[in-house]
Amino acid sequence: MTAYDNGHSWLVAGAKIALPLAALALLSTLFLLAERVDPTAAIPYARINVEELAREQRVTAPQFAGMTEDGAALSITAETARPDPDGGPGASAAKLLAHMETAGGLVADLFSLSGRIDPSAGRVILSDGVRIETSTGYLLTTQRLEARTDRSEMVAPGPVQAQSPLGKIEAGSMTLMSNDGGVTHQLVFKDGVKLIYLPEK
Template sequence: MAGDARSGIVRFLKVALPLAALGLVAALFLVSRGDIGRGVSVSAIDFDVTDGLRLSQPRFTGVTRNGQPFVITADWALPDGPDPDRVGLGPVRGEIEMDAARRVTLTAQGGEIRPKLNTMRLEGGVAAETTDGYRLSAARADIDMKAETLAADGPVAVSGPAGDIASGSMRAARRDENFVVWFENRVRVRIDPERAK
């Protein structure tokens, strides 16, 4: 029975962690740059089972539908029981290669997956950054994998070469083949006209 629970957790993590990272990346950086795809193909998992059902150093790699490679790692994953309602995550890190010149990294101090609800929360300082100068930070991000939605609560700060956006929250959702992003609660936008050209 414990083996079945571990297998179920691993199957869920194979989908949940990459989708969480890709959801954040898509919501912030890919809105005007194309679609990363609905599915994730996971190529490998490396983990050690220690201390009961605790997974140490889980690593998830794969390729998006558009051929973009990604890797997601966590220090640990800990379910609340054999048939978990919640799976706690230690520090989470992710990286996706958008193209030869652009990479996105994601970090969060921790999180929680709710396998039965198909949701994930990242918290304790969620940050994403691209190699071409875009950054996002939020206190917390909630991802619903089934609905393909993201809610980031703040303060939320987004910066890029042409300016900054600050708000109390940010939402993103898939509408047809695109992601729609909106900012709420005391939204402030600063644009540098010289750099926006």
């Protein structure tokens, strides 16, 4: 048996027993006072419907960019895109943004709440609140716009309202196209065109 001949030795020997016991007491207190975790409680920032994700395939923030045959740079982005449930080509998309810069310097920005992208067919269809703004001072709204991805051409088959440098324009349809290989473009309004001329002050 070990003999302790001074107070310091007794203190060290006592610390070797007391300190581990104190540590165990502290750990026990932590476990007893800690809040119980409810495994059934939902994490507020992880509310994900797993079944919906598995059932509906979709792509977040898809992007398409390319060059048309007549030299226009075209880029398209969307908030989400879903493939055709029947296995057809293309995909439906929500909140589309398109940007086109032609070889002749014309710039057009397009927006719609929904649409369809089909690069294999060389077209993009914008629908539901379509808005087009051009660098030539035109601001157009319509419900449907068909744009080509292989050439700088856009067609609005239905009614169009426009704010232009000349004034307000209403028409039954509209076409933006080029006849000289993309150098210049014509914005043609058709089918019952009405112009309210507003001269500059």
